[in-house]
Amino acid sequence: MTSTKAVERVLGAVHAKRKGETIGDETLAAVLEDYLGGRIADYQMAALLATVACTGLTRTETVALTRAYVRSGSTLDLSALGRRVVDKHSTGGVGDKVSLFVVPVVAACGVPVAKLTGQGLGFMGGTTDKLTSISGLRMDLGTEEVIDVLNRTGMVISGQSDDLVPGDLATYALRDVTGTVDSLPLIAASIMSKKIAAGTQGVVLDVKYGPGGVVGSEQEATELATLMLRIAQEVGLPARAVLSDMQQPLGYAVGNSLELVEALDALQGKWVPRYTELCVTIAQLMLQLGRTELDAVAAAAEVSEAITSGRALATFRTWVEAQGGDTAQIDDPSKLPSAPHVATVRAASDGWITGIEARTIGTAATQLGAGRFTYEQQIDHGAGLLLGRQVGDRVRTGDVLAELYGTVDDVDAIVATLGAAFRIEDHEPDLKPVVTAILGGKRAVEAPVDGGPAENPAPSNPSPWW
Helix, strand or coil: CCCHHHHHHHHHHHHHHHCCCCCCHHHHHHHHHHHHCCCCCHHHHHHHHHHHHHHCCCHHHHHHHHHHHHHCCECCCCHHHCCCCEEEEECCECCCCHHHHHHHHHHHCCCCEEEEECCCECCECCHHHHHCCCCCCCCCCCHHHHHHHHHHHCEEEEECCCCECHHHHHHHHHHHCCCCCCCHHHHHHHHHHHHHHCCCCEEEEEEEECCCECECCHHHHHHHHHHHHHHHHHHCCCEEEEEEECCCCCCCEECHHHHHHHHHHHHCCCCCCCHHHHHHHHHHHHHHHHCCCCCHHHHHHHHHHHHHCCHHHHHHHHHHHHCCCCCHHHHCHHHCCCCCEEEEEECCCCEEEEEECHHHHHHHHHHCCCCCCCCCCCCCCCCEEEECCCCCCEECCCCEEEEEECCCCCHHHHHHHHHHHEEEECCCCCCCCCEEEEEECHHHHHCCCCCCCCEECCCCCCCCCC
């Protein structure tokens, strides 16, 4: 039931932002509490979110909103493990299967990883959807179960519980239907509140940009990464941020079980262009956050050894078993869900692939059944597509550009759209690295606020398996 005082408070916040004024910490927290308590209506909270999306939030306001989200629910206490627990977060992208690789690799190196994740929506798949391709795997663990699995296996991946940052859960659902998802302060507060509430002692942020990600440009990605690092600094959470280019899909597989198979191949040492490079970079940074005595060279060596020795894959298998999954599907990925092959996209001319429209690829995978357009929609875990080429590859007329899997009525329309998604020209393109910057660390803390975090080169990868 709405409250006059609560309504006056939220409308006061709306008017303040419209006039360029700052909303106080107590007001932000109270408005969020009012919304969760049903004392203000959806449309009133939506008015505030829309105003914020248009006017922005100051850094102080963004930190205050983050804290309000955290305090709206419970937090995990992982201190009993006696080791630094780390996490990573990706802003999402087409073919983004990074967590499936880095979490078991880092855990195999002796640094516990606790990750809370969600399902995908639209053209980008979610980690939960990829992992639930494994029969029986539970992604709805309670707090005690999260700690138990983490103790036993060194890693845990679970869906977000209802009592963890419920304020973010409620406002995100509203943002999704009011066109305010792409507000950078709201994105930053949403992401960082979950990282703080999860109780980890270090986080690596993978901020993806380009057509295949949520953030469009490198400049926006830098702004978002800077903001999240500043929030982390304010609350004392060690953090690094990686800017990764999503001009094309990450790896060759797009679709849930298809991406899981590709991740399992990579865990066994198969080189997957761009995907392996990004994963190794993030794993090294996570390892250094968890074991601060390691330099970049030592971290790279440990990551390499975890993969070549088979310990990373073994850790993943042990974790699957601990959360009720069918390990036979890990031992033999052909037992994972599959969908029928429905079409092949072939090159219409000779030349070099100079571009692949990642968003078009992701949308096609969704149309094939791999994704959802609403949260209630069911997905086909076996559906998706496998790319035959990446940007920079030379092709001949008739070469396979993509294989499509799923159940769909109008596959010809998808094939036509995908054919146009591959740009083929008569010159070799200039290739951009997948990791374009690494932000954070000691230099970042000392950098002036207006200048943002210092930019560091990507760590070297002296990993012998590639």
